[in-house]
Amino acid sequence: MPEISVGIPEELKKELEELTKEEGLEESVALRKLLITAISEWKKERALKMLAEGKISYMKAAEKAGMNVWDFADLVREKKIVWMKEERILKDLNARF
Numbered sequence: 001m002p003e004i005s006v007g008i009p010e011e012l013k014k015e016l017e018e019l020t021k022e023e024g025l026e027e028s029v030a031l032r033k034l035l036i037t038a039i040s041e042w043k044k045e046r047a048l049k050m051l052a053e054g055k056i057s058y059m060k061a062a063e064k065a066g067m068n069v070w071d072f073a074d075l076v077r078e079k080k081i082v083w084m085k086e087e088r089i090l091k092d093l094n095a096r097f
Helices: 010-023 027-052 058-065 069-078 086-096
Strands: none
Touching (some): 010 027, 027 058, 027 069, 058 069
């Protein structure tokens, strides 16, 4: 497994020590868990932003978020993301009929 070395502020180190003690985890396991969670959240936020900006489709956004379409729908609703703009709907309808 590749290794990464990074310096962190003392306060963050103290919080990491508290987390490892409370969760009963080794530091490396705790860091991996936190990194996985942070990247997952970043992917979701990026996908939501791209969807709201009309840069990607709903299906592509769910894929980028690493979620199935139903769970992604819940996230879109929870975050109150408007992704179906009226002008896009009208354009799609006009193109089909």
